[in-house]
Amino acid sequence: MHIDAVLGSFVVTLSRVAGTVSWIPIPGMRSALDPSRILLAVSLTLVLSPAWPGAPAGGWTAGTILAAVTADALYGIASGLVVAFLLEGFLVAAQAVGLQAGLSFASTIDPTSQADSPALLVLMQWTAGLLFLAAGLHHEVIRAIALSLRTAPPGAVISWLREPEFVWALGSSMLTLGVRLSLPVVALLLFADLALALMSRIQPQLQLLSLAFPVKTLAALLLLAASASVAPALFERAAGPSVAALYRLAHGN
Numbered sequence: 001m002h003i004d005a006v007l008g009s010f011v012v013t014l015s016r017v018a019g020t021v022s023w024i025p026i027p028g029m030r031s032a033l034d035p036s037r038i039l040l041a042v043s044l045t046l047v048l049s050p051a052w053p054g055a056p057a058g059g060w061t062a063g064t065i066l067a068a069v070t071a072d073a074l075y076g077i078a079s080g081l082v083v084a085f086l087l088e089g090f091l092v093a094a095q096a097v098g099l100q101a102g103l104s105f106a107s108t109i110d111p112t113s114q115a116d117s118p119a120l121l122v123l124m125q126w127t128a129g130l131l132f133l134a135a136g137l138h139h140e141v142i143r144a145i146a147l148s149l150r151t152a153p154p155g156a157v158i159s160w161l162r163e164p165e166f167v168w169a170l171g172s173s174m175l176t177l178g179v180r181l182s183l184p185v186v187a188l189l190l191f192a193d194l195a196l197a198l199m200s201r202i203q204p205q206l207q208l209l210s211l212a213f214p215v216k217t218l219a220a221l222l223l224l225a226a227s228a229s230v231a232p233a234l235f236e237r238a239a240g241p242s243v244a245a246l247y248r249l250a251h252g253n
Contacts, residue, residue: 008060009052014045015069017145019076024083024141025129044142051149075148079249083141085170086235086242087128092178094124100189101220131235140243148250170245177238181231185223189216 018041098120132138196212 005054005060008065009054010045011065012068012072013048013052013149014041016072016076016148017041017044017048019073020079020083020141020145021076023077023080025087025125044145048142048146048149051146053149075152075249079141079144079246082170082242082245082249083132083137085174086137086177086239087125087132089174089177089238090124090128090181090231091121092175093181094121096178096182097185097220097224100186101216127231128235131232134232135236135239137239137243140246144246144250147247151251170242173238173241177234180234181227184227185220188219188223192216192219 018038021037021041021044192215193212196215
């Protein structure tokens with residue numbers, strides 16, 4: 001293969017892989033321009049070299065490379081959003097629980113963004129990332145990219161770009177996962193508030209509402225610890241539509 005054809009195929013494939021990698025919230029990588037993400041994108045592109053697309057009939061020109069890079073970057077961004085929607089469900093749950101339990105006042109340094117973030121939010125973010133790796137979804141992402149290089153040629157008008165609703169529909173699954181993770185804790189905290197309010201109403205001199213903050217925080221931590229074993233099952237169940245969307249993107253329909 002001519003060196004120009006090899007470089008053109010490499011650049012086009014790199015745009016597809018980089019678009020996916022830049023949007024996936026991988027634990028330990030701070031931003032889309034982090035050197036570790038760039039190295040990961042280049043390494044995955046080289047690993048996928050057997051699936052690199054061939055040059056078009058007229059060869060790679062500046063116009064064909066620009067069109068292919070633009071289309072493949074859009075494909076990569078859509079694939080990254082599919083995975084990001086899944087992982088963001090845990091962050092939705094962390095926001096709901098942290099606000100009600102008072103854990104939003106406990107902050108720590110987020111190693112991903114180096115910003116001061118709520119401790120529960122950081123914990124959920126790392127939990128989601130570790131579940132993503134433990135469930136083997138990173139393998140599915142790589143398989144989907146390799147399949148897309150054969151079924152959706154670079155620069156082609158991919159049909160899903162005209163009907164992207166199935167990608168945005170995954171946002172509802174993100175909210176569903178967040179609600180299912182946070183609802184037991186939020187419901188318990190609501191009952192705790194009602195119980196303390198009624199007891200304080202019956203015995204005003206006890207001032208039980210002053211105990212609401214520590215009681216709610218302790219109850220939230222205990223229930224989160226008790227429900228930790230359910231999180232992997234919920235994650236795998238929610239990952240099904242995301243994997244199906246990845247392969248739908250890979251087939252270009």
